[in-house]
Structure formats: C-alpha cells, structure tokens
Amino acid sequence: MAEPYVKRQPAGWWLKNPAYRRYMLREATALPLFAYTLLLITGVYRLSQGEEAFTQWLVMLRSPWCVTLHVVALAAALLHAWTWLQLVPKILVVHTNRLRVSGTLIKRVHQLGALLGSVGLVVLAWLFLAQGGS
Amino acid sequence: MSQTIRIQLERYRPEEDSEPWQQTVEVPYHRDTSVLDALNYIKDHVDPSLSYRWSCRMAICGSCGVMINDEPRLGCKTFLREYLDAGELRVRAMDNFPIERDLIADIGGLVGHIESVDPFLIVDAERPLSEGENLQTPLQLERYEAFSECINCGLCYAACPQFGRNPQFLGPAAITLAQRYNLDSRDDGTPRRLAYLNAEEGVWSCTFVGYCSEVCPKAVDPAAAINQGKVSSTLDFVQRRAVDPVSTEDG
Amino acid sequence: MQSRQTDIVIIGGGGAGLRAAIAAAEANPSLHITLVSKVYPMRSHTVAAEGGCAGVVQDHDSTQDHFEDTVSGGDWLCDQDVVEYFVEHATEENLQLEHWGCPWSRKPSGHVNVRAFGGMRTERTWFAADKSGFHILHTLFQTSLKYPSIHRCDEFFCTDLLVEAGRCAGVQAIEMRTGDHVLISAKAVIIATGGAARVYRHNTNGGIVTGDGMAMAYRQGVPLRDMEFVQYHPTGLPGSGILITEAARGEGGVLTNRDGYRYLQDYGLGPETPPGSPKNKTMELGPRDKVSQAFWHEMQKGRLVETDQGDAVNLDLRHLGEKRINERLPFIRSLAQTYAGVDPVTAPIPVRPAAHYTMGGIQTDSRTQTRLPGLFAAGECASVGLHGANRLGSNSLAELSVFGRVAGEQAAQFAAQADLVSAAALEAQAAEHCSRWEALRTANGPERTSEIRDAMVNIMDRCIGIYRNEPDMRSAGEELAELKLRYREIGLADDSRAFNTEWLYAIELGFLLDVAEAMTHAALARRESRGSHQRADDYPDRDDTRFLKHSLASVERANPESAPTIDWQDVVITRSPPAVRRYGGQDTSLKEVS
Numbered sequence: 001m002a003e004p005y006v007k008r009q010p011a012g013w014w015l016k017n018p019a020y021r022r023y024m025l026r027e028a029t030a031l032p033l034f035a036y037t038l039l040l041i042t043g044v045y046r047l048s049q050g051e052e053a054f055t056q057w058l059v060m061l062r063s064p065w066c067v068t069l070h071v072v073a074l075a076a077a078l079l080h081a082w083t084w085l086q087l088v089p090k091i092l093v094v095h096t097n098r099l100r101v102s103g104t105l106i107k108r109v110h111q112l113g114a115l116l117g118s119v120g121l122v123v124l125a126w127l128f129l130a131q132g133g134s
Numbered sequence: 135m136s137q138t139i140r141i142q143l144e145r146y147r148p149e150e151d152s153e154p155w156q157q158t159v160e161v162p163y164h165r166d167t168s169v170l171d172a173l174n175y176i177k178d179h180v181d182p183s184l185s186y187r188w189s190c191r192m193a194i195c196g197s198c199g200v201m202i203n204d205e206p207r208l209g210c211k212t213f214l215r216e217y218l219d220a221g222e223l224r225v226r227a228m229d230n231f232p233i234e235r236d237l238i239a240d241i242g243g244l245v246g247h248i249e250s251v252d253p254f255l256i257v258d259a260e261r262p263l264s265e266g267e268n269l270q271t272p273l274q275l276e277r278y279e280a281f282s283e284c285i286n287c288g289l290c291y292a293a294c295p296q297f298g299r300n301p302q303f304l305g306p307a308a309i310t311l312a313q314r315y316n317l318d319s320r321d322d323g324t325p326r327r328l329a330y331l332n333a334e335e336g337v338w339s340c341t342f343v344g345y346c347s348e349v350c351p352k353a354v355d356p357a358a359a360i361n362q363g364k365v366s367s368t369l370d371f372v373q374r375r376a377v378d379p380v381s382t383e384d385g
Numbered sequence: 386m387q388s389r390q391t392d393i394v395i396i397g398g399g400g401a402g403l404r405a406a407i408a409a410a411e412a413n414p415s416l417h418i419t420l421v422s423k424v425y426p427m428r429s430h431t432v433a434a435e436g437g438c439a440g441v442v443q444d445h446d447s448t449q450d451h452f453e454d455t456v457s458g459g460d461w462l463c464d465q466d467v468v469e470y471f472v473e474h475a476t477e478e479n480l481q482l483e484h485w486g487c488p489w490s491r492k493p494s495g496h497v498n499v500r501a502f503g504g505m506r507t508e509r510t511w512f513a514a515d516k517s518g519f520h521i522l523h524t525l526f527q528t529s530l531k532y533p534s535i536h537r538c539d540e541f542f543c544t545d546l547l548v549e550a551g552r553c554a555g556v557q558a559i560e561m562r563t564g565d566h567v568l569i570s571a572k573a574v575i576i577a578t579g580g581a582a583r584v585y586r587h588n589t590n591g592g593i594v595t596g597d598g599m600a601m602a603y604r605q606g607v608p609l610r611d612m613e614f615v616q617y618h619p620t621g622l623p624g625s626g627i628l629i630t631e632a633a634r635g636e637g638g639v640l641t642n643r644d645g646y647r648y649l650q651d652y653g654l655g656p657e658t659p660p661g662s663p664k665n666k667t668m669e670l671g672p673r674d675k676v677s678q679a680f681w682h683e684m685q686k687g688r689l690v691e692t693d694q695g696d697a698v699n700l701d702l703r704h705l706g707e708k709r710i711n712e713r714l715p716f717i718r719s720l721a722q723t724y725a726g727v728d729p730v731t732a733p734i735p736v737r738p739a740a741h742y743t744m745g746g747i748q749t750d751s752r753t754q755t756r757l758p759g760l761f762a763a764g765e766c767a768s769v770g771l772h773g774a775n776r777l778g779s780n781s782l783a784e785l786s787v788f789g790r791v792a793g794e795q796a797a798q799f800a801a802q803a804d805l806v807s808a809a810a811l812e813a814q815a816a817e818h819c820s821r822w823e824a825l826r827t828a829n830g831p832e833r834t835s836e837i838r839d840a841m842v843n844i845m846d847r848c849i850g851i852y853r854n855e856p857d858m859r860s861a862g863e864e865l866a867e868l869k870l871r872y873r874e875i876g877l878a879d880d881s882r883a884f885n886t887e888w889l890y891a892i893e894l895g896f897l898l899d900v901a902e903a904m905t906h907a908a909l910a911r912r913e914s915r916g917s918h919q920r921a922d923d924y925p926d927r928d929d930t931r932f933l934k935h936s937l938a939s940v941e942r943a944n945p946e947s948a949p950t951i952d953w954q955d956v957v958i959t960r961s962p963p964a965v966r967r968y969g970g971q972d973t974s975l976k977e978v979s
Contacts, residue, residue: 002148
C-alpha cells in the first residue's frame with residue numbers, strides 16, 4: 001500500500017525564512033547577556049581577592065573586546081526588551097465582564113515602566129558614583 | 135491573458151514516487167488570478183493528474199492551504215500578481231505534515247489534536263431550552279470571538295517549528311480552540327481542558343516563535359491564545375499548590 | 386473491497402448531516418452512527434452561509450407571520466404542513482445551537498440579536514456577524530465530538546446507494562486516501578449532501594457542491610422534486626460569483642444601476658426608502674427571485690455598470706459607516722477587498738446574480754422519509770416542501786437544524802426496528818458498481834472531464850437562468866443528452882488510486898449531468914411563471930389551476946441513463962389559499978426596521 005511521504009525537519013530550518021531568523025535572533029540575545037553576567041560575576045570574585053585584583057579587572061574592562069562585549073550586550077538587552085514589549089499585549093489581557101483595557105494601552109504602560117526603570121537606574125548609578133567620587 | 139507566469143509544483147504520487155519531484159508549468163496570468171485558479175487551470179488544461187484540496191474559493195472552508203514560495207498560504211487568498219516581481223512561484227504541500235499526494239497534506243494529526251481538547255461547551259448545570267438563551271454581553275462575546283474564527287486550515291501548523299519537531303504538540307489551532315471555550319462566559323470546562331494545556335505537549339511546548347499568527351488568514355492570533363494559556367496554566371499551578379501542596383508534586 | 390456495518394449511515398458532514406448525527410445519537414445512544422463525508426466536515430459548504438438563520442424571537446413577531454412570509458415568498462408552492470412544523474421549531478433549534486456554544490451576535494443586554502432579511506416582515510434572522518453558517522457548522526462539528534457513537538469517515542466519497550428487497554440497505558464509497566471501495570451496510574441511510582449549483586458556471590457555491598446525493602437517490606428511482614426552481618442570489622461578485630450576503634442589504638445597503646438609480650422601485654418593490662433606513666419586504670429587502678429578476682430587466686435596458694468581470698450593479702454600503710460595517714459585515718468587507726479590489730467603506734461593491742440554491746431536491750415526506758424505505762434526506766439536497774418556488778434568505782440554515790434533527794430521529798426510530806441486510810446480499814451489486822467505477826478510472830476514451838463540465842455549465846447559464854424560454858430549454862435538453870453520450874466516451878489521464886481527484890471529478894460530473902437534466906426537463910414541463918421559474922415569453926403568469934403542483938423528475942432504476950419523466954404531486958394547503966404576493970407599498974402591514 002502507498003504511504004504518505006514524511007519529510008524530516010532539516011537542521012537549518014530557520015535559515016530560509018525571515019520570521020524564523022528574527023525568532024532565532026531574539027532567542028540568541030541570551031548569549032551576550034550570559035557572557036555579560038559571567039563578566040560581572042568575575043568582577044565580584046576579583047573584588048574578593050583584594051584591591052589589586054579588582055583594579056586589574058577594572059583595567060581589563062577598558063580593553064577593546066570588553067567594550068565591544070558591553071555594546072553587544074546592551075544592544076541584545078534592548079532588542080530583547082523591545083520584542084518583549086511587542087508581545088506583552090498578546091499575553092497580558094485585561095478583559096472582564098465590565099472592563100476592557102486596550103492592548104495598546106497595556107503596551108504603552110509597559111514601555112513607560114521600562115523607560116522609567118532605565119532612567120531610574122542611570123540616576124541611581126550616577127548618584128552613587130558622584131558620592132563615591134567625593 | 136497573453137502574459138504567463140511560471141509555477142513550480144512539488145509532486146508526489148505515493149504509488150509511483152519514492153520521493154517528491156518538481157514540475158514546472160506556465161500559467162496565463164490575469165490581475166485577478168488566484169493561486170487556486172492557477173491550480174484549477176493546470177488541472178483542466180495542462181496536467182489532470184495534479185491533486186490538491188479546494189472548495190469555497192473565499193477563504194472560509196480552509197481546504198486549500200499550501201506552501202507558496204516557502205510561506206504557508208491559502209491558495210484562494212493568494213494572487214499571482216503578488217509574485218510578478220519574484221518571477222516564479224513555488225507551490226508544495228504544507229510543511230510539517232506528511233504528504234498524501236501532490237499538494238495534499240495528511241492533516242489527520244491536526245484534526246486529532248482539535249478533537250482531543252474537548253472543544254465544546256461544558257456546563258455544570260444544563261438549562262432546559264424552555265428557559266431561553268444564556269445571556270452573554272457583546273463584551274463577553276468579544277473576549278473569545280477572535281479565537282472562534284479559526285477555519286482549521288492548518289497554516290499555523292505548517293508555520294510552527296515546534297510542531298515540525300514534535301507532531302505530538304497540540305499546536306496553535308487546537309490550543310486556540312481550547313482557549314475559545316475556556317474564555318466563553320457560558321462554559322465551565324476550563325479545569326478539564328487545563329489538563330491538556332498543562333501537559334508537556336500542551337502550551338509549554340510553545341516557544342513563542344509567533345509565525346503562526348503572522349500566517350493566519352483569519353487574524354485569529356493563535357500565538358496570543360497559547361501564551362494566554364501559559365498564564366492560565368501558571369495560575370492554575372500556583373492555585374493548586376496553594377490549596378493542596380502534596381497532590382501537585384508530580385505536576 | 387472493504388466491508389463495514391453500522392446502524393445509521395449519514396452521507397454528508399455539513400449542517401444537516403451533523404445535526405442528524407447528533408439527534409440520532411441523543412435519541413438512541415446504543416446505535417452505531419457512521420458519518421461519511423468527501424471532505425472534513427468543517428469544509429462543508431454550510432461554512433459559506435453568511436447572513437443568518439431564521440427563528441421568531443421578538444415579542445411583536447409571531448410564527449404565523451413567519452409562516453405567511455415563507456408561503457408567499459415561496460409563491461404558494463410550499464407544503465404548508467411542513468412550513469407550520471418548521472416555524473414552530475426553528476427558534477428552539479437556534480436556542481439549541483446557543484446552548485451548544487454558537488457565538489450568536491448579542492444586544493447590549495446580552496440577549497440574542499436579530500436582523501432584517503429579504504421577504505421577512507419582521508426582523509427574525511439570528512446572526513453571528515456575517516459568518517453565521519461558519520459558526521453553526523463549527524459549533525455542530527465540535528459538539529458532535531461529545532458523542533462516542535458517532536464515527537466519522539472523513540474524505541470518503543460516496544458513489545452509490547445500495548438497495549435490496551425494496552429497502553435502502555447501505556452505501557458504497559471510495560476511501561479517497563487509498564482509492565479503495567468500501568461497502569457500508571446500514572439499517573437506515575440519511576442523505577445530507579447539500580445542493581447542486583455547480584451545474585452553473587456563475588455560482589456562489591464551493592467546488593464540492595455537485596449534487597451527489599440527489600443523483601444517487603435519483604438513480605435508484607427516487608424522484609427529484611421541484612428541480613426547476615433554482616435560486617439566483619442577487620448579489621454575487623462578478624466573475625467568481627463569491628457570495629455577498631443579503632445581510633448587507635438587511636443592514637441598510639442599497640442597489641443602484643449605472644445612473645446611481647435605485648432601480649428596484651421600478652419592479653414592484655418600491656416606494657424608495659431612505660438609504661440606511663431599510664423597510665422590511667421593501668426595495669432591497671424584497672425576496673431574492675424578484676430582486677434577481679429586476680437585475681435581468683436592467684440588463685435588457687442596458688443600465689448596468691461595466692466591470693472587468695462583466696456587467697454588474699452597485700451594492701452601496703458607504704452610508705453605513707466604517708464602524709457598523711466592521712461590526713456587522715467584517716467578512717463582506719474582507720471579501721470585497723480581496724476578491725473585488727473594493728473597500729465598501731469608500732466605494733460600492735459591484736454585484737450580479739449568481740446561481741445559489743436548489744429549492745428542489747430529493748422528494749421526502751414532511752418527516753424527511755423518502756419513498757424508498759430506510760432512506761431519509763435533509764437539508765438542501767432534500768425537497769421536504771419548505772421553500773416552494775423561492776426560498777427566503779435565512780430559512781435554509783434553520784432548515785438544516787430543524788429537518789436535520791427530524792431526519793436523525795426518524796432514522797434512529799427506523800434503525801431500531803430494522804435488521805441489517807446481510808453483506809452477502811449486497812456484495813453482488815456492490816461488485817457491479819465497483820467494476821463500473823474501476824472502468825471509469827481506467828477509461829481511455831477521447832473525451833475530457835473538464836471540457837464536458839465547461840460545456841454543461843455554459844448550457845445551464847445560457848438556458849436555465851433567471852428567465853427561461855421554450856426554445857432555449859429544448860436546446861438545453863438536447864445538448865445535455867449529447868453531453869451524456871460524450872460522457873460515456875470519457876478518458877482519464879490518471880489511473881492511480883490514491884487521491885485521484887481526476888477520477889472523483891469525473892464521478893461528480895456524472896452526478897451533475899443527471900441533476901442538470903432533471904432541472905431542465907422539470908423547467909420545460911412547468912408551463913407557467915412562479916417564483917424563481919420565469920417564462921416571460923410564453924407563460925408569463927402563475928397558473929394555479931394547472932401548476933399548483935410539485936414537479937417530480939424520475940428515471941427508472943433499470944434505465945438510469947434515460948431522460949427523466951415528469952410527474953406531478955399536489956401541494957399541501959392548510960391555512961393560506963394562494964394569493965397575490967405583495968411587497969413594498971402593496972403590502973399595508975409593514976413597519977420600519979428598528
């Protein structure tokens with residue numbers, strides 16, 4: 001008896017289609033963020049080893065590859081945040097028998113939250129640095 | 135009708151072929167010619183042995199899903215004019231399903247998943263018809279309305295790499311249908327359906343690729359349905375753990 | 386050949402077939418029910434119905450009014466006992482669908498909403514936006530999954546009814562995936578295969594609507610009744626015939642000709658109503674036969690709008706505004722944009738009549754039983770006597786539920802007291818059918834299926850249209866007979882078994898030719914004008930003395946290839962003697978649509 005033909009999913013399934021490539025890029029943002037996390041953990045470890053070790057670590061941070069990692073990690077974090085904000089209204093639905101909040105509003109609130117959080121962190125860091133410097 | 139466009143068809147005839155092969159056909163082009171019209175032209179005038187599914191011609195019966203230049207599309211809702219620049223049109227059976235023959239995918243798996251999620255109204259206390267209709271405000275209807283518009287065409291399964299990897303995954307349409315009833319104000323069946331949604335092959339097999347929603351011809355947004363299902367599944371887990379920490383140990 | 390046994394076999398998985406299956410399963414859970422369909426049930430053409438489903442629900446409405454609208458809409462050719470039963474049960478069936486989850490559109494209060502429809506004096510059309518058939522079909526399909534006694538054979542193509550000792554004893558089918566023949570013996574058989582408007586070129590129907598069940602019954606000697614009555618829907622898209630629902634007019638859309646003139650007022654449907662304020666049974670809310678006939682007259686007067694796809698009139702919805710169009714007619718907006726390149730918010734939709742619905746079908750009694758014991762029929766394939774010479778919009782979806790349920794219950798009752806005919810007794814005739822279909826699969830004659838089909842649909846468009854005349858119909862009869870001869874000389878390029886659609890289309894073409902012939906000969910025999918059957922030249926008037934009768938087209942079982950003979954059956958009149966149909970200003974009982 002004739003049988004249906006079963007195609008196996010090729011390993012490069014995501015290469016052909018822009019939608020899949022965007023998805024893989026979004027998932028791949030985890031990699032630079034992982035590397036950045038390792039870098040910060042190294043910093044804490046160096047701190048525990050004394051002032052000289054920590055200063056060396058600080059010097060290393062100024063190296064070109066380390067600056068590059070920072071830039072890539074920042075870009076990845078921003079991309080991931082942006083994709084997340086795009087998807088939020090699909091996941092978070094406020095819709096009861098009496099009330100319905102539009103997806104756009106939910107997205108805007110999240111964008112605002114992200115913006116305020118980011119600005120807040122920068123201000124905190126700036127205050128901290130200003131104090132530490134005096 | 136003097137202009138033509140070249141269409142490459144992927145053919146597979148189970149009685150003769152061990153694997154699919156490509157056939158190239160020239161089809162007359164008109165501004166209003168859909169891919170389905172082109173297939174009908176080929177069937178009538180070029181090669182009567184080409185097989186494909188179709189019926190309504192108006193994007194509501196869900197029969198004519200195929201891959202067109204690697205995208206899952208309805209043949210009746212895709213027009214040759216969209217491909218004039220590309221110069222060529224490649225048509226094959228929907229990805230991620232076995233091929234029955236030519237452009238006909240074996241969608242038994244999809245239908246099986248749809249059947250498996252109790253996609254009907256479940257009520258604790260049946261009311262007799264003599265008591266009239268259940269009240270449902272337009273706002274309550276709107277909560278599930280988009281999810282009720284799925285035509286079961288299967289394009290979202292052709293778009294889903296997770297279903298391609300594991301055909302046991304319930305997939306976009308079946309989960310959307312479960313959510314359609316879960317969100318219906320008349321329904322009490324959510325606990326029953328959560329059993330399917332919570333399972334490994336339920337909502338948690340989805341990694342939010344989101345392509346299912348992009349290809350949906352009826353703007354159903356199955357990715358939203360599935361990921362709202364993840365929220366329900368999580369809340370359900372937390373609630374059950376809070377009420378009875380022991381019995382939920384095995385998930 | 387595979388062989389299976391069941392208690393009830395239902396052919397067709399559309400609205401009527403699914404409703405029958407559920408009714409039979411509820412009536413007697415011990416019965417084994419087999420639902421056979423050539424497509425997955427949700428592909429069935431019920432899916433394309435848009436506007437809605439009739440059922441009296443408003444306080445100021447009554448079943449008596451629904452009865453009168455249906456009977457006068459049908460030009461008094463309805464069996465009135467059937468109409469009485471129908472109007473009494475339509476609402477409960479709509480409610481039943483609601484209890485099964487159908488997403489009917491609602492009023493702000495949460496109660497079900499109703500809209501105006503052609504030929505109905507009060508708003509009584511339940512709707513789910515403009516996808517009512519889609520939602521009804523999916524609700525029924527999904528609900529059918531609750532019943533373990535319903536077994537589906539999806540993508541099984543029925544070819545024959547099996548008749549033994551004067552009783553319908555099963556069906557024969559082809560499993561499309563493999564091409565194998567399957568004999569299904571059953572105690573009762575229900576045909577629910579829908580209509581046959583695919584005999585026309587310009588039609589609103591899906592490719593699967595090929596009159597299979599009608600032809601299968603006809604070949605077994607069961608008469609097809611009232612086949613001359615074919616409804617032209619007034620508003621299909623030019624070229625494709627894609628359906629633009631009557632609800633577009635129910636919501637306030639207007640029809641205009643080349644000069645922007647609301648031409649319906651010239652054809653007994655006026656006086657003109659303000660755009661956006663429709664009045665029941667008036668102008669655009671006239672019955673379909675009269676609205677389509679008005680188009681024909683405009684065509685004779687040369688007042689149509691030219692389009693790429695042929696002449697049309699304009700259906701103008703612009704005054705409804707984007708919000709109302711999106712709320713009430715979202716599918717229509719999408720269809721017009723996709724298939725006519727027109728956004729109805731900013732431009733009128735070009736439309737013209739297209740063959741839509743067969744009022745006639747397999748003759749049944751008022752409880753869906755045919756004259757062949759054990760055989761029942763429901764839905765568009767059947768002629769239960771509801772629609773007469775012209776069906777009112779939204780009565781057919783209600784018919785699916787009301788008479789689908791009756792058929793399921795009747796078949797369950799019949800099956801409970803009948804025995805299975807032994808498979809051995811059926812095998813001989815099954816083998817005969819089998820060799821006939823196998824011969825077709827491997828036929829290598831000179832004739833092509835698609836050419837014969839194209840010839841047939843052109844004949845039907847030309848000769849059995851909105852207006853008919855003797856010479857055209859005679860010529861149609863002769864040309865169809867010739868096509869049947871050519872059909873015997875058919876050859877297929879593909880002799881494979883698995884999903885051989887060339888083979889299946891050839892079988893369908895045979896069904897279509899039989900149905901086309903029955904329509905043509907019934908039309909010739911009816912020497913009057915009534916409802917959708919109009920003979921302006923020779924018999925322009927209704928003739929109640931001679932033709933207040935149903936036509937019955939039948940062939941002998943022994944000689945199914947012959948042309949049909951036409952007999953007549955009395956119409957059942959209970960409380961409404963034939964009278965003049967009154968619409969618009971002629972009807973004094975009308976109110977404005979709220």
